[in-house]
Amino acid sequence: MKEKKTGSALRHNRWGYFFLIPFFVVFIVFQLIPLVTTIYNSFFEHYFKNGLTEIGPNFVGLENYKTLLGSGDVLIYFKNTMIMWVMGFVPQIILSLLLAAWFSDPSLRLKGKKFFQSVIYLPNLIMASAFSMLFFALFAETGPINSLLMQIGLISGPYKFLSHVVSTRALIAFMTCLMWFGNTTILLLAGMLGIDQSLYEAAQVDGASSTQIFFRITLPILRPILLYVVITSLIGGLQLFDVPQILTNGQGGPNRTTMTLIMYLNKHLYSKNYGIGGALSVILFFITGVLSIIVFRINTRSQQ
Amino acid sequence: MDENIKTWVDMSKEMVDKGQTGTADLWSEDWSKGFAKDADVFCYFGPAWLINFSMGAVDDGVNEDDGSRTFAGGWGATVGPQGFYWGGTWICAAAGTDNPTAVAEIMRQMTTNEEVLTDIVKVDNDFVNNKPAMEAAATDDSFAFKPLGGQNPLGMFCEGAEKIDLSNLSEYDQGCNESFQLAMKEYFEGNASYDDALQAFYKSVTEKYPELSY
Numbered sequence: 122m123k124e125k126k127t128g129s130a131l132r133h134n135r136w137g138y139f140f141l142i143p144f145f146v147v148f149i150v151f152q153l154i155p156l157v158t159t160i161y162n163s164f165f166e167h168y169f170k171n172g173l174t175e176i177g178p179n180f181v182g183l184e185n186y187k188t189l190l191g192s193g194d195v196l197i198y199f200k201n202t203m204i205m206w207v208m209g210f211v212p213q214i215i216l217s218l219l220l221a222a223w224f225s226d227p228s229l230r231l232k233g234k235k236f237f238q239s240v241i242y243l244p245n246l247i248m249a250s251a252f253s254m255l256f257f258a259l260f261a262e263t264g265p266i267n268s269l270l271m272q273i274g275l276i277s278g279p280y281k282f283l284s285h286v287v288s289t290r291a292l293i294a295f296m297t298c299l300m301w302f303g304n305t306t307i308l309l310l311a312g313m314l315g316i317d318q319s320l321y322e323a324a325q326v327d328g329a330s331s332t333q334i335f336f337r338i339t340l341p342i343l344r345p346i347l348l349y350v351v352i353t354s355l356i357g358g359l360q361l362f363d364v365p366q367i368l369t370n371g372q373g374g375p376n377r378t379t380m381t382l383i384m385y386l387n388k389h390l391y392s393k394n395y396g397i398g399g400a401l402s403v404i405l406f407f408i409t410g411v412l413s414i415i416v417f418r419i420n421t422r423s424q425q
Numbered sequence: 426m427d428e429n430i431k432t433w434v435d436m437s438k439e440m441v442d443k444g445q446t447g448t449a450d451l452w453s454e455d456w457s458k459g460f461a462k463d464a465d466v467f468c469y470f471g472p473a474w475l476i477n478f479s480m481g482a483v484d485d486g487v488n489e490d491d492g493s494r495t496f497a498g499g500w501g502a503t504v505g506p507q508g509f510y511w512g513g514t515w516i517c518a519a520a521g522t523d524n525p526t527a528v529a530e531i532m533r534q535m536t537t538n539e540e541v542l543t544d545i546v547k548v549d550n551d552f553v554n555n556k557p558a559m560e561a562a563a564t565d566d567s568f569a570f571k572p573l574g575g576q577n578p579l580g581m582f583c584e585g586a587e588k589i590d591l592s593n594l595s596e597y598d599q600g601c602n603e604s605f606q607l608a609m610k611e612y613f614e615g616n617a618s619y620d621d622a623l624q625a626f627y628k629s630v631t632e633k634y635p636e637l638s639y
Contacts, residue, residue, distance in 0.1 A: 168635050171596050176636065194628075262447070262455045284448070284614045370450055372607055375616040376625070388632045397635070 163399035168392045177396070185400035194385065195404060201290075201373070202381040205365070206358030208294035213302045214350070220302075221309035222335060227318075238310070242303035249300065253367035256296060257283075283369060286378045293365050293379060297358075305350055312346035313339060348420045352413050359409050362387070382408075427593075434609055434619065441613040448613050451606070462499060472511035473582050476502060477550035480572040502570075502578040508588030514551070552582050559583050597634055604629040 163185055167177035189195050220241065224234055231237075244252070259266050260282040267279040282288045316339065324334050340347075362383035365373060371387070373380025382405050389398045440446040447466075449455035459466030460480045469475060480500060516535055518528045534541055542553040546562050550570050553559065562568045563580035570578060608626035611617040617625065627639045 170636050171634065258454060261453075262449065263458050264454075281448075281614070284616065286616075370453065374607075374611070375614065376611050376621075388629075391633045392635050394635055 159399045159402050161399075162395045163403050165396050165399075167396045168394040170392070181396070185396045186404070189397065189400055189404065195382070195401070197377070198373075198380050198382050198385045199408065201377075201379060202359055202361055205290055205293050205297070205361060205379065205381070206355065208290060209297040209301075210354055210358065212294075213298040213305060213354075216298070216302050217305035217309050217350075220306045221313050222339065224306070224310050225313035238307065241306055244300050245304055247300075249363040250367050252296060252300065253364045256292060257368050260292060284375050286375055289369065289375065289379050293361075293368060296364050296368075297361065300364075301354070301357075305354070308346060308350055309343065312343045316342050344420065348417070351420075352416055355412055355416060356409055359405065359412070430605070434612070437609070438613055448610050450610070451603075470505065472509070473552040473578075474512060476500070476570050476572050476578070481550070481570075499574060500572050501576055502573055502581065504581045504585060508585045508590075510586075510589050546579070552579070552586075556583075559586075597630070597637070600633045601630055604633065 162178075164180060164182060165178040166181045166184070167175075167179070170176050223229060223231065224238065258264055261267070262279045262281055266282075267276075270276050271279065280288075282292060320338055320342075321334060324338055329337070360383055361381045365379045365381055366384055366387065369379055371384070373384050382401070386398055386401045386405070389401065437446065441448055447455065447459075457479065458464055459469070469480075471479070516532050518525070518532065522528050536542075536554065539555055539558045542555045542558045543562060545551050545553055546558065546568060550568075559579060560583055563577065563583050566575075566577060568577050568579060569575045605626050608622045608629060611625065612619050612622035631637055631639065
């Protein structure tokens with residue numbers, strides 16, 4: 122009797138493994154195998170000469186890493202990526218905190234909350250490349266923004282937005298901010314709505330101002346969600362590609378000041394350079410990992 | 426590097442500084458907007474296909490003459506000081522094809538049959554690799570180009586084709602040319618010195634062609 126029971130329990134448990142199979146199959150085929158082959162490829166010289174003649178694969182050890190890190194370009198493109206991420210993320214988080222605070226405050230009695238929550242998410246539904254094309258056309262030398270500014274009389278001749286470092290970076294930052302602030306708002310809003318209302322009531326009874334409530338109650342309790350938002354945005358920011366790629370026609374202009382790490386990776390795909398491309402991916406993997414650990418550490422430490 | 430290229434850089438820099446030429450990228454919207462009727466571009470420098478393929482593709486509303494939606498007339502073609510070519514159309518067979526003889530026959534017809542080639546010129550205004558066909562078309566008014574308002578530029582193209590120097594060709598030409606123009610754009614717009622732009626060009630080429638070094 123006893124034996125039979127354990128037998129059926131075992132058989133029952135087996136179903137759990139069956140249900141896990143789809144995840145592991147997808148994970149192994151689409152994540153693990155590419156990850157391992159990328160690392161493997163990074164130790165080989167392997168590309169196509171002029172798109173047709175295959176060169177390699179020849180084992181070259183760490184030569185690809187030496188080439189990449191030796192030129193110092195990776196550092197420059199990493200800096201570009203981070204500058205554009207900060208330029209886009211700072212206004213984004215401020216805007217999102219403000220909107221989430223307003224949406225979650227019942228005393229404001231906002232009307233049409235649901236409507237506006239959907240509307241702010243809408244820019245994210247447009248494909249980044251389409252969004253980028255739109256800005257490319259809007260801010261072209263002969264585009265509508267230039268003719269508008271000229272008609273108002275602010276400028277006498279067309280301003281080449283994409284030929285100046287600050288304006289190009291600002292456009293990219295503005296686009297990422299516009300695309301992602303709705304997403305961040307909704308995440309923060311979910312966190313804020315989870316805060317116990319009695320805390321706010323107690324603070325109000327004690328005579329705390331709304332600024333004090335925000336900085337002393339909302340922000341500390343929101344910390345785990347904020348941490349999540351910062352890390353996901355950082356990882357997303359490091360992978361910034363489609364917006365600057367389309368906006369600058371793949372050149373990262375002017376003078377490669379808006380060239381991101383992934384755009385640089387894409388440059389090596391012209392010759393299907395698996396070796397250098399793989400090495401760059403591995404470097405990017407480490408940068409992402411290290412940055413995530415740093416952000417995570419800082420936040421958990423200050424929490425203690 | 427050929428000295429003529431430096432001459433082109435210096436001349437272009439001077440023209441950009443004086444506001445005589447734009448710095449729009451090839452194929453960019455600012456570049457193709459100039460084809461339209463109401464644009465204020467004085468001239469374009471380009472190969473034979475620029476006329477039908479690029480200028481002819483501009484949508485300027487319905488054309489009253491022939492009901493098409495492309496820009497007819499308004500432009501004229503003339504010969505520049507130096508013969509050159511840019512681009513081309515190829516026909517290739519896939520490796521391991523089941524019908525090598527049929528494919529070979531199609532390729533032969535498409536590239537050597539004078540009748541077929543004349544038809545290509547008539548319909549697409551392309552410049553085909555057949556001297557007698559092109560010379561015959563050059564003297565026939567029915568081969569006139571729509572964007573040129575009835576001008577037949579094929580005679581000029583035939584003359585230009587004779588002057589093309591093929592001695593310095595390489596498989597890297599197009600990639601190098603494009604990289605060079607994009608790199609020099611930064612110099613023209615004052616974002617980089619000539620030497621920096623040259624370095625950027627070398628870097629861009631070695632990214633495209635890892636087998637090359639500088």
